[in-house]
Amino acid sequence: MFRAASRSLRATKYRPKRLVELARMFSASAIRTEGLRLSSLDTFTEEENMFRDSVKRFAVDVVGPKVREMDEKESMDPTIIQGLFEQGLMGIETSADHGGAEASFVSAIIAIEELAKIDPSVSVMCDVHNTLVNTILRKYGTKEQQDKWLPLLSESKLGSFCLSEPVSGSDAFALQTRAKKDGDHWVINGSKMWITNSHEAEIFLIFANVDPSKGYKGITCFIATKDMGVQIAKKEEKLGIRASSTCTLNFDDLRIPAENIIGGEGKGYKLAIEILNEGRSYSMSTL
Numbered sequence: 001m002f003r004a005a006s007r008s009l010r011a012t013k014y015r016p017k018r019l020v021e022l023a024r025m026f027s028a029s030a031i032r033t034e035g036l037r038l039s040s041l042d043t044f045t046e047e048e049n050m051f052r053d054s055v056k057r058f059a060v061d062v063v064g065p066k067v068r069e070m071d072e073k074e075s076m077d078p079t080i081i082q083g084l085f086e087q088g089l090m091g092i093e094t095s096a097d098h099g100g101a102e103a104s105f106v107s108a109i110i111a112i113e114e115l116a117k118i119d120p121s122v123s124v125m126c127d128v129h130n131t132l133v134n135t136i137l138r139k140y141g142t143k144e145q146q147d148k149w150l151p152l153l154s155e156s157k158l159g160s161f162c163l164s165e166p167v168s169g170s171d172a173f174a175l176q177t178r179a180k181k182d183g184d185h186w187v188i189n190g191s192k193m194w195i196t197n198s199h200e201a202e203i204f205l206i207f208a209n210v211d212p213s214k215g216y217k218g219i220t221c222f223i224a225t226k227d228m229g230v231q232i233a234k235k236e237e238k239l240g241i242r243a244s245s246t247c248t249l250n251f252d253d254l255r256i257p258a259e260n261i262i263g264g265e266g267k268g269y270k271l272a273i274e275i276l277n278e279g280r281s282y283s284m285s286t287l
């Protein structure tokens with residue numbers, strides 16, 4: 001099956017309209033891990049090498065000319081965000097049914113590596129969106145949640161992962177943000193700090209404690225949109241990756257529909273640990 005796919009690739013001169021179409025041919029990566037050939041972090045399939053070349057071209061031709069200006073202005077050019085969506089780089093591992101590229105973990109690492117070579121601010125944006133926000137929904141979202149949110153995240157809406165707070169960085173589970181049930185909604189109050197993408201994002205994964213008496217077992221993950229009332233406060237001035245936004249967020253009686261809990265009540269700590277462990281591999285690609 002894999003050989004047949006490779007032969008057909010070689011036989012046709014492949015001209016992708018956008019990277020997503022190329023990435024969808026990555027079925028080879030999945031088959032590869034099923035026993036035909038062992039996956040390695042420095043041995044790539046023909047398709048992966050083609051994908052790397054395409055991301056590299058996008059990074060050099062489209063991102064490259066904007067790097068200096070974006071860094072000086074400490075601001076991400078909206079056309080870069082739009083370009084990442086158009087190229088299919090904002091739903092790399094998301095299924096094609098949900099508008100994604102349905103590509104492998106290795107493909108996502110390749111994309112982040114190639115973007116980081118030109119502008120780490122762009123790669124961090126792509127990384128957080130794909131590996132934290134999309135992955136949480138792919139792994140822990142219900143079918144209804146995936147059908148609703150993943151197409152938006154693949155095609156047009158930037159996502160943000162909101163865990164850290166002024167008094168809870170490494171000790172994330174000491175977070176103080178609270179959520180209280182009110183009929184068929186949850187009401188969130190609190191603040192987050194150092195939140196990547198938050199200046200441009202429209203979709204937010206917010207970790208809040210629904211029952212502090214249970215300690216970290218009260219931590220729950222909610223999904224919210226900016227127009228529900230997420231307040232973007234101070235934007236940090238950084239020494240590096242300056243075009244990537246890092247902001248303080250405030251929630252002042254932020255009302256979120258009850259069905260917007262991801263992974264179940266009290267499951268936020270488990271979900272955050274698992275995602276951050278996997279996310280570290282991607283973060284290393286930026287470095």
Ligand SMILES: Cc1cc2nc3c(=O)[nH]c(=O)nc-3n(C[C@H](O)[C@H](O)[C@H](O)COP(=O)(O)OP(=O)(O)OC[C@H]3O[C@@H](n4cnc5c(N)ncnc54)[C@H](O)[C@@H]3O)c2cc1C
Nearest residue numbers: 128160161162163164168169170171193194195196197246
């Ligand atoms: C550019 C940037 C982007 C970020 N983006 C996001 C984001 O998108 N979402 C989000 O939720 N957060 C984000 N963060 C927050 C980041 O996750 C935290 O900065 C990180 O968790 C560390 O927390 P802290 O800064 O409070 O450091 P602290 O927790 O105060 O740690 C300071 C130092 O003490 C060490 N230390 C801490 N506790 C212990 C211990 N028990 N034993 C030994 N050593 C210890 C740490 O290793 C570290 O070296 C971002 C931060 C930055 C700088």
